[in-house]
Amino acid sequence: MRRILLTAAVLSLLAVPATAPVATAASPPAVPSDLTSVEVSFRGAGGLAMHGTIITKPAKPTEPNDKTTDEPAAGAGLTGGTAGAGRPGVVLVHGAGTGTPRTKLLGEAVEFARRGMAVLIYDKRSTGYSLIHRSYPQLADDALGAVATLRSQPGVDPAKVGIWGLSEGGWVAPIAASRSKDIAFVVLVGANGLPPLRQQTWAVAAGLRKAGVTGSLIDRAELNLYRTIADGGMFPEPYYDPAPTLAAVRQPVLAIWGTHDLLTPPQESPPVFSRALGEGGNRYYTARFFPDADHAAHLTPDGGVTRLPELAPGYADLVGSWVGEVTAGRPPATSSSGPAPVQASLTVPVDPPAWWESAPAQLVALALFLVAFVSYPVAALVRRLRGRSRAPVTRAVWLLSAGGLVSVIGSFCYLVYLMMTGGKLAAPGPVLLGRPLVWLALQAVAVVSAVATVRLAVAWRRTRDSLGGGQLGLLLAGGAVFVPWALYWGLLLP
Numbered sequence: 001m002r003r004i005l006l007t008a009a010v011l012s013l014l015a016v017p018a019t020a021p022v023a024t025a026a027s028p029p030a031v032p033s034d035l036t037s038v039e040v041s042f043r044g045a046g047g048l049a050m051h052g053t054i055i056t057k058p059a060k061p062t063e064p065n066d067k068t069t070d071e072p073a074a075g076a077g078l079t080g081g082t083a084g085a086g087r088p089g090v091v092l093v094h095g096a097g098t099g100t101p102r103t104k105l106l107g108e109a110v111e112f113a114r115r116g117m118a119v120l121i122y123d124k125r126s127t128g129y130s131l132i133h134r135s136y137p138q139l140a141d142d143a144l145g146a147v148a149t150l151r152s153q154p155g156v157d158p159a160k161v162g163i164w165g166l167s168e169g170g171w172v173a174p175i176a177a178s179r180s181k182d183i184a185f186v187v188l189v190g191a192n193g194l195p196p197l198r199q200q201t202w203a204v205a206a207g208l209r210k211a212g213v214t215g216s217l218i219d220r221a222e223l224n225l226y227r228t229i230a231d232g233g234m235f236p237e238p239y240y241d242p243a244p245t246l247a248a249v250r251q252p253v254l255a256i257w258g259t260h261d262l263l264t265p266p267q268e269s270p271p272v273f274s275r276a277l278g279e280g281g282n283r284y285y286t287a288r289f290f291p292d293a294d295h296a297a298h299l300t301p302d303g304g305v306t307r308l309p310e311l312a313p314g315y316a317d318l319v320g321s322w323v324g325e326v327t328a329g330r331p332p333a334t335s336s337s338g339p340a341p342v343q344a345s346l347t348v349p350v351d352p353p354a355w356w357e358s359a360p361a362q363l364v365a366l367a368l369f370l371v372a373f374v375s376y377p378v379a380a381l382v383r384r385l386r387g388r389s390r391a392p393v394t395r396a397v398w399l400l401s402a403g404g405l406v407s408v409i410g411s412f413c414y415l416v417y418l419m420m421t422g423g424k425l426a427a428p429g430p431v432l433l434g435r436p437l438v439w440l441a442l443q444a445v446a447v448v449s450a451v452a453t454v455r456l457a458v459a460w461r462r463t464r465d466s467l468g469g470g471q472l473g474l475l476l477a478g479g480a481v482f483v484p485w486a487l488y489w490g491l492l493l494p
Contacts, residue, residue, distance in 0.1 A: 029103045029121075031055055035113050042149040044125060045141035052122030052146060053102055054153055055113045056087070086157030088327045089118040090187065091146040093139070093176075095167030095296075099126035105166070107298075111311055112164075115320030120150045134236040139168075140175035147182060160184050160327040162251070164319075165191065166296055167263065171242055178248040185326045187319060188255045190295040192264040193246075193272025194347060197238035201226045202347040203263050204419065207426030209345055210262075214434035216490025222422075224357070224489060225415045227350060232359035239352070246273060247280030252331040254286045254322050258293030258312065259341040260304035262424035266341030274336070284331040286322060289338030290315055303342070305424050357488065365485055366408065372478025373404040379471050396455035397472065400479050403449035407482070407491060410442050446491035453479030 031037045037055045044050045092109060094100045102121040109119040125142060128135070143163060151158035162185035165173030170191025177183045192199045204226075205218045230238035255273055257266045270287050277285045293312035294300040300307060325332060355361060376397055421427045428436040435443075456479060460472045486492045 027101075027103075029053055029106050031106075032110060034058075035110065038153075040120070040149050040153075042122075042145045044145045045135075045138040046128065048125055048127055048142070050122055050125065050142060050145065051102075052120050052149070053109075054118055054120045054150065055109050056118045056155070057113050057116060059087075059155065086155050086160065087116055087118055088160035088162070088184075088323050089120065089150045089153070089156045090162050090164050090323065091120045091122075091143055091150055093143050093163060093165040093169035093172050094124045095169055095190070097124065098129055098131070100124040107309055107311065108164075108316075111316035112319060115316060115323075117320070117323060118150060118153060118156045120146050122146050132234045132236060136168075136171050136175055136237055136240065139172040140179065143172060143176045144180055144182075147176070147180065151182060157327070158182070162186060162323065162326075164189070167191070170264075171196075171237075171240065171245075174242065174245045174249050177251050178245050183251055185251050185323060185331075186249060186253045187323075188253065188273075189297050190257060190261055190264050191255060191269060191273070193242055193269035193276070194265065195239050195241060195350070197226060197230050197235060197350045198347050199264060200235075201350055202265055202345070203424070204422030204426065206262060206345055207423045208418070208428060210424075211426045211428050212431040212434065213426075213428055213436060216493040217418075217428075217435065217439050220488070220490030220493060221411070221415055222418065223348070223350065224353075225419060227353045227357070228359050228362050229419075230350075231353050238350075243272060243276040246276035249277065249280065249282060251282075252284035252286075252326045253277060253282065254288070254319065256288050256290065256297050256315065256318075257341055258295060258297050258300070258304070259289055259291050259339055260293065260300050261295045261341060262304040263295040265343055265347050267343040268347055270336070274334075278334075283334055284326075285334045286332050287336040287338075288318060289336075289341055291339045365481055368481055369404060369408045369478055369485075372474050373401045373408075376471050376475045377401050394455055394459040396452040396459065397475060399452035400449055400456055400475060403445045403452060404478060404482050407442055407446040407449055407486065410438075410445070411489060411491060414438055414442065443491050446486045449479065450483050450486065450492060453483060 028039050029037070031053075034057070035055055036058055037053050039051070039053055041049055041051050090112060092105045094104065097104075100123070102123050105121045109121045112119045122142075125139075128138060147161055147163060150156060151161045161183065163173045163176055163183050164187040165171075166189045170188045173186055173188060177186045194202075201223055204222055208218050208222065226235065229235045253273070255270065257264070257270065259266065266289070274285060274287065290297055290312035292299055293315070294304045294307050296307060297312050297315045298307045299310045299312055322332065353359075418426070418428060428438070430437045432440060453476070456472065456476050460476050483492070
């Protein structure tokens with residue numbers, strides 16, 4: 001059983017009942033020898049027991065006024081009153097991922113601690129959080145539990161504790177800040193100002209474009225797949241609008257983006273933050289862009305695809321100096337600086353689907369295809385086994401049966417594969433004329449199936465009253481629905 005080191009204050013104020021749900025605790029991180037750490041537990045949303053580590057730089061009592069110590073200059077606290085002698089603190093909030101261990105943010109925690117802050121990192125919840133379900137307000141409550149823990153830590157000035165959020169944490173941290181005056185400042189990295197579904201479709205499309213893909217696969221198929229998934233309740237918080245929450249944030253905000261962010265649109269997000277904060281009356285918004293940096297403001301050698309362990313030069317120093325100014329009662333006025341970020345393509349609006357393109361409608365169409373395209377071959381096999389085999393009225397029945405199944409099942413599997421491997425690591429396979437060979441093959445099969453539908457319609461008019469006419473009618477119905485379905489998904493478009 002892991003040894004949990006708790007201070008008396010944490011034990012008395014934040015003890016977790018034995019009956020509370022418990023999150024899996026990762027192994028405590030090993031911190032560099034120039035820093036110290038203490039293990040803590042606290043309650044998250046719903047009473048979930050969560051585990052974290054507070055990392056600090058040892059105080060130098062013989063040099064209390066030396067700027068290299070972790071004791072900031074005295075000044076007025078942002079939450080009112082006079083700032084104490086304790087150091088500032090910051091809680092780090094993870095990006096997307098189930099049960100992400102605290103060690104994922106150890107690099108940032110170490111660098112911030114070396115710049116005089118007490119830094120709390122914690123294991124992200126897996127209870128109530130998954131690939132298809134999550135709640136940003138719930139995650140914000142987890143973060144607020146961590147903030148309360150850090151504020152109660154000896155040596156930390158409770159008026160100087162802020163919150164830092166990466167990626168998904170860029171939605172979570174402002175919610176927490178808008179709910180609590182106990183948060184003194186907000187630092188955001190790789191934050192997205194657009195709805196999650198719009199950001200995700202852009203990231204996957206951008207990855208495909210980077211791989212040389214153009215046309216209907218991006219413009220129709222990938223976009224419609226995400227709309228269908230969201231409509232089916234399998235994409236969490238798809239249309240969450242962060243702007244109203246940002247407008248409610250009153251604390252100073254430092255927002256950081258790498259110029260090679262491939263997961264969050266780095267050109268479109270900053271104006272959303274600036275506009276929303278300004279409309280809310282926040283005059284202390286600082287935006288900084290770091291060159292040669294990726295989504296997490298780490299160095300990248302290849303335009304954002306590979307993330308190196310090192311933070312972008314100057315990133316940790318900026319956070320340290322900015323927090324020092326803010327917690328000394330001198331928050332910088334609104335400003336923006338740094339090189340322009342690289343964004344090869346703009347995002348596109350992703351609206352909820354109409355009834356005829358909704359997830360239930362797609363399921364009905366899929367069921368029709370499976371029944372229609374399989375029934376004729378099965379019936380033909382049964383007739384053959386009974387010795388009643390006869391030649392089909394047209395070979396188009398076999399082309400439609402086989403081609404329809406291949407088009408429907410093949411396109412679904414390929415689109416899901418692209419979704420799972422999309423973003424900056426998109427791997428669509430060999431590309432010819434802007435189309436992956438797999439997609440070109442599926443399009444060719446879809447064209448054959450559409451032509452077969454027309455030929456079958458002509459043949460069915462002659463045979464609908466004869467034996468097998470009903471089966472041909474069902475197959476034709478599948479083909480008639482298949483043609484607009486294939487147009488909708490881009491299989492019959494360039």
